[in-house]
Amino acid sequence: MHIRVDNLHKSYPDGAQILSGLNLEINSGEGVVLLGANGCGKSTLLRCMLGLEPISSGDILIDGISLSHAKTRPLRQLRSRIGTVFQQFNLVNNLSVFQNVLFGRLGNDGLWRSLNLTCSQTNRDLAMHCLERVGLADLAKRRTDQLSGGQQQRVAMARMLMQDVQLVFADEPIASLDPRAGREVMDLLFEIVHERRLTVICVLHQLELAQEYAQRIVGLKAGQVLLDGKPSDLSSEQLHSLYNQGAHSQPTAQPTREALHAV
Amino acid sequence: MPSDRSIQELMPTRFARPSIFTWVILLTFFAFFIQGLIGANVSLERLMKGAANMGEFMSMATPPSVSRLDVIAKAMWETMNMAIVGVTFGVIFSLPFALLCARNTSPNALVRIVAINIVSTLRTVPDLIWALIFVVAVGLGPLAGILAIIMDTIGFCARFFAERIEEINPKPGMALKAAGASRTSVVVGAILPECVPSFVATSLFSVEKAVRSAVVLGLVGAGGIGVELTSAMNLFRYREALTIILVVLVVVIAVEQVSKAIRSRII
Numbered sequence: 001m002h003i004r005v006d007n008l009h010k011s012y013p014d015g016a017q018i019l020s021g022l023n024l025e026i027n028s029g030e031g032v033v034l035l036g037a038n039g040c041g042k043s044t045l046l047r048c049m050l051g052l053e054p055i056s057s058g059d060i061l062i063d064g065i066s067l068s069h070a071k072t073r074p075l076r077q078l079r080s081r082i083g084t085v086f087q088q089f090n091l092v093n094n095l096s097v098f099q100n101v102l103f104g105r106l107g108n109d110g111l112w113r114s115l116n117l118t119c120s121q122t123n124r125d126l127a128m129h130c131l132e133r134v135g136l137a138d139l140a141k142r143r144t145d146q147l148s149g150g151q152q153q154r155v156a157m158a159r160m161l162m163q164d165v166q167l168v169f170a171d172e173p174i175a176s177l178d179p180r181a182g183r184e185v186m187d188l189l190f191e192i193v194h195e196r197r198l199t200v201i202c203v204l205h206q207l208e209l210a211q212e213y214a215q216r217i218v219g220l221k222a223g224q225v226l227l228d229g230k231p232s233d234l235s236s237e238q239l240h241s242l243y244n245q246g247a248h249s250q251p252t253a254q255p256t257r258e259a260l261h262a263v
Numbered sequence: 264m265p266s267d268r269s270i271q272e273l274m275p276t277r278f279a280r281p282s283i284f285t286w287v288i289l290l291t292f293f294a295f296f297i298q299g300l301i302g303a304n305v306s307l308e309r310l311m312k313g314a315a316n317m318g319e320f321m322s323m324a325t326p327p328s329v330s331r332l333d334v335i336a337k338a339m340w341e342t343m344n345m346a347i348v349g350v351t352f353g354v355i356f357s358l359p360f361a362l363l364c365a366r367n368t369s370p371n372a373l374v375r376i377v378a379i380n381i382v383s384t385l386r387t388v389p390d391l392i393w394a395l396i397f398v399v400a401v402g403l404g405p406l407a408g409i410l411a412i413i414m415d416t417i418g419f420c421a422r423f424f425a426e427r428i429e430e431i432n433p434k435p436g437m438a439l440k441a442a443g444a445s446r447t448s449v450v451v452g453a454i455l456p457e458c459v460p461s462f463v464a465t466s467l468f469s470v471e472k473a474v475r476s477a478v479v480l481g482l483v484g485a486g487g488i489g490v491e492l493t494s495a496m497n498l499f500r501y502r503e504a505l506t507i508i509l510v511v512l513v514v515v516i517a518v519e520q521v522s523k524a525i526r527s528r529i530i
Contacts, residue, residue, distance in 0.1 A: 050441050080443030090438035094456040103452055107443020111451055156438075163442055 001063050001081070001167040001199050002028050003049065008058035010044055010223075018044045020223040021058070026201065031193060033214035034203045037243045041223045042203045046169045049201075050082060051075045062167070080107025083160030083198075085189065087172040089152040093145040097136065097155050100144055101127045104162025123162075130161040134188060150181030157189060168193060170202040174209075186213060207239050320501060327509060328502035335491060335503075339510050342487035343518075345408040345480070346473035352409075353416025353473075354466045360417060361424030368428055368450055382425075386418025390476045394485040405486030412473045412480070420462075420469055427461045428454060460529050467522040474518050478511050 003026040010019040018041045026032055034042050047053040049060055051067050060067040065078055091100045098116060105114040105123055113119045131137045134154040144152060153173060160168065170189060174182030190213050193200045204210045210217055211231040219227030219234075219242045227238055281289070362368045363378035393411035401407050436453035444452060481489015488507060495504040 052437065052441060076443045076445065078443075079441055082441070084438065084441045086434070086438060088434055090434045092435045092439075092453050092456050094459065103439055103444070104442060106439055106445075106448045106452060110445070111448040114448070114452070159442070169441075 002026070002061075003167075003199070003201075004061040005045075005049075006059045006061070008045075008048065008060060009056045010041070010048055010053065011056050018223055019048070019056075022220075022224055024218065024225055024228075026199065028199055029197050030199055031190070031213070031215040032201045033210040033217050034201055034220065035205075035207070035210055035217060035227075035239065035242055036220035040220045040242075042220055043171055045220070046084075046171050046201065046203065049169065050079060050084065076107060081164055081166045083157075083163050083165035083168045085153065085156050085160060085168065085170040085173045087175045089149070089156050089176075091144040091152055091155055091159075093143070095144065096140070097131065097142050097144055097147070098127055098140040100155055101130055101140075101158045101162055104130070104159040108164060127158075127162060130158040131155075133161060133192070134158045148181070149177050150185060153177065153181075153185045154188065157185075157192065161192065165196070166198060168198050168200040168202075170200065172203050172205065175205065183209075207236070210239075324501035324505035326502070327506040328500070329506060331503055332506065335488065335507055335510055338481075338488040338491045339514055341405055342477045342481065342489070343474065343514070345405050345412060345485075345487050346470060346477045349409045349412025349477070350416050350466065350469045350473045353413045353469065354420055354462075356413065357417050357420035357424055360421035361428060362450065364421060364425035365428035367431070367433065368454065379425075382418055382421045384418075385414050386422065388414070388418075390415040391479060391483060394480040394483050398484050403484040403486070408477055408480040408485035408487055411485060412477060415476065416469050416473065419472065420465055423465045424458070424462055427458045427465075431457050463529055464526045467526055471515075471519050471522055474515055478515075 003024070005022055005024040008019050008022040009017070011017040018039075022041070022045065034045070036042050044053060048055055049062065049067070051070060055068045058068075062078060062082075065074060067075070070078065092103070096116070102114050102116055102119060102123060104127075105119070109119075109123065113123060116124070128137060128140065131140055134157050136151060136154055136158065139147065139151065144155060147155065168189070173189065174185050177185060186209060189202070190200075192198070202213070214231050217227065217229060217231055217234055217239075218225055219239065221242055226242060227234060360378055360382055363370075363374055364382060366375070369375035369378070390411050393414045394407055397407035397410040401410065431454055435457070436449045439449050439453050477487050478489050478492075481487040481491070482493050484490065488511060492504060492507045492511075495501075495507060
């Protein structure tokens with residue numbers, strides 16, 4: 001999927017300006033790692049690209065669909081093609097692993113055909129297939145809150161595979177994991193991305209992992225693109241400059257009620 | 264660093280003089296309290312006499328009579344039925360009200376305010392008054408009691424359900440929304456599953472409450488064991504009345520124990 005961000009501004013009702021004139025173009029199939037200090041606008045950018053946060057000015061075009069003008073239905077259709085992996089996994093805790101994976105079909109098939117009780121055998125088979133791909137078929141019956149962090153993140157990836165996913169947003173997918181589980185998750189994520197030739201935007205805080213996995217690194221600072229290039233072209237000085245305390249260092253912007261409040 | 268002397272000055276006194284606001288509240292409270300005590304004509308003499316009468320009642324009421332135990336058991340069974348049926352419908356109707364009342368699931372502010380006001384009206388009107396109204400509307404018998412319990416349960420459950428819904432972790436819902444889920448899907452898929460244990464616990468409390476209130480509802484003719492109790496008292500059949508009271512006691516305690524056991528298993 002092709003993404004174009006045009007002069008994007010985003011400020012919050014409390015007056016905090018998080019993104020100030022951000023321009024970015026990402027081609028289909030690119031593997032981008034997004035770097036930047038806390039509060040530089042990485043997560044806000046991802047939420048804006050999902051249409052979870054309203055845009056203050058400028059625009060985001062994903063496969064030609066303008067997010068500043070998209071109506072609810074086309075926006076939902078677009079989201080159903082975007083898989084998202086979060087830092088806190090964000091699974092529904094009281095339900096089984098299997099049901100959580102089935103929820104990946106909500107965007108395409110609606111509620112009735114995504115509930116274990118009422119969904120088609122095809123979806124049930126697909127869910128097991130996705131769980132097998134992430135190596136957790138044996139845990140299908142467990143409740144998600146009984147799983148380790150690394151396992152939960154793999155369930156989240158299985159849920160993502162259930163969608164007709166073409167684009168992946170990973171927002172600090174390994175920030176809550178220990179180094180070993182984190183590396184396993186990164187390996188699996190990028191294996192899947194390469195297998196299916198997905199476009200991926202992954203927010204990371206580990207420079208060495210960024211250089212290892214990214215085809216292209218984009219560095220944000222104070223709501224703008226400061227660096228953009230192949231990992232081999234960027235010096236470690238340049239990368240570290242992203243984290244130097246600038247005049248614009250901001251506290252991390254929490255998602256607004258619009259983003260969090262599901263309905 | 265302040266000197267020793269100034270430290271002494273900074274130390275709070277042992278007793279702070281109450282503010283004028285506190286004085287006003289205290290005086291008003293005492294005025295009401297004294298007036299209430301006088302108004303109720305409370306005197307030691309009356310209390311003593313009351314105790315003596317109580318003893319007389321107890322002597323007339325013991326041993327409890329078991330001659331009409333079958334009728335009493337049947338009436339108690341009817342009371343339980345009223346409680347269970349009333350709470351079941353009450354809980355079912357509470358759910359949509361709760362979704363409309365909760366800040367994070369209500370479609371808009373106007374709907375929310377209207378829903379909150381309906382629920383608080385249902386809660387503010389005591390169940391006995393609901394029963395009086397429904398006895399007029401549908402006649403004597405358990406139906407009036409069931410309707411009264413439904414109203415009372417909505418007032419209670421919808422409020423607590425809504426509070427639980429507002430406390431949910433919004434992130435799983437956001438994840439489903441990010442995958443293209445509709446509002447309904449997010450509510451059913453992410454919000455309700457998180458709330459179910461708490462909903463069940465609240466509903467069980469409701470059952471306990473309803474069994475107790477179903478007993479009282481009978482006093483105004485809304486069916487159940489309360490009807491038996493009033494007629495026994497009015498006809499001076501104190502031995503039968505004591506049996507009824509004991510049966511109520513046993514059933515209420517049993518219901519509370521069962522509900523406690525279920526709650527401890529689900530939470």
